[in-house]
Amino acid sequence: MKILKKEKSDLKLAMILLFPSMFLILLLVAYPMISNIQISFFEQPVNPLLPATFVGFGNYIDILKDGEFFKSLGLTFLYTFLAVAGSTAFGLAVAIFFNRPFRFRKIARSLIILSYVTPSISLVFAWKYMFNNGYGIINFLGEDVFHLFDHAPLWFDNPISSFILVVLFAIWRYFPYAFISLLAILQTIDTTLYEAAEIDGASTWQKFKIVTLPAIMPVLVTVITLRSIWLFYMFTDVYLLTNKVDILGIYLYETAFAFNDLGKAASISVILFIILSIVIVLSRKRVKF
Template identity: 85%
Template sequence: MKTTIKKGKTDFKLAMVLLFPSLFLLLLLVAYPMFSNIQISFFHLPINPRLDSTFIGLENYINILSDIEFLKSLGLTVLYTALAVGGSTVLGLLVAIFFNRPFMFRKTARSLIILSYVTPSISLIFAWKYMFNNSYGIVNFLGGDVFHLFKQAPLWFDNPVSSFILVVIFAIWRYFPYAFISFLAILQTIDSSLYEAAEIDGASAWQKFKIVTLPAIMPVLITVITLRSIWLFYMFTDVYLLTNKVDILGIYLYKTAFAFNDLGQAASISVILFIILFIVIIAARKRVNFNGNG
């Protein structure tokens, strides 16, 4: 009995020694910045580190929550996230269902599908800006000179409405391969005899999807939607490089911190975003547990 206890203590010490580098990096790179950010949100912090910060309590949060521009940015971000996540998820599922069958050059086609996901964002963004350039872009050339859809070339990324539509389409096209890979992996685990039994019972294609496919992919579906919502809710790079007409929260936060030099309000914005996403994650986890997969 003594030997067992001693061995257990030894294993625990060894485990802690092996985990220490990871725990130290986690505390240094995640926990410390997070608590430091929360602390900054209660101060008026000047850019110049030589100047003293001033404790102002909840003033930053009150100012942000009462700022109409923040609320507009929040609404725009929610709409952007909903459209991009919904579009990329549906497109990824449809393509995964189409590719979940044998056909010639299937592996090559799958490799081509994920190119938009593995290619660096900067290359894709400048390719899109080149395509939609009002002077020499291929889109305006085809739409104006070839098909005569419009007389004057639209300024795609200079108009708020068209800019928003394009950044949503870009996000759907850019990130649907993630959903495609996830759904294709789970679709290949579904027993084909279930589809055969449903077909014998006279089930239509939609009924087979609803009865067999949807319950099987539900855990993956919830995971894909949750993770992609988190990533797109914090989106900055893609939208910022594509256009300056779409002020989603990532760009609004950036402008607050570095254009208006208000680090305290920027920190309070990030805390508010964290709370929103935390609620979303908890709700999604409860939904997964409800489906028996938590």
């Protein structure tokens, strides 16, 4: 009886301690999600004093009939894939390089993470300055120094070059996250495993495949999953860099605040949540931890 009373007392204490966190989760996550789903079934006016009109699945049907939505969806998948693959591969390569002692390693690590901790607005304007048509360093080097082109390109006014630049920006901006996470797990690998593989005649690639990759796989999958979520919903970086890359974040923003169609925008976010959830579940099932 004493053990049972103690367990009940511990459970009560645990519930009391967890209540503030649970309340915040319900307030900041659950309530907005439920409210967003509710709005997606209405034609919601911008003025909250005006009544909303119930349209059922009308907003979802309109989206699925909209060719621009599927165009933005495909562009978003391509952007997410290239940015995640590039930033993860680059971060892993840099982490492997830094997983050894050399002079000024700590200073170099600090410099690498600068792009990740610096506010996005500062980095965006630095990139726009570098690629400026009149005084950017890229056009100066390409046109005046190396004569790679006859006239300075308008980098952020062309859809193709704009897309390439936003992908490169995302890779450069977010590779330190993969670098930090993968370097931490690389430093836990026993060096004797590499020595044993080397004695057996394993090449550099074989040592990476047999020793390194299985050890870092749980962290690697987590990095890819989290980065995919963040980049799939990307808005700020792309919106500030250019208006020529209509990924879903831009499409959703314009639907909500340019066309004032809040119900349709809410239904877009629900569809995106469903798509991303399915992709993440399927991708994680294919990986054995």
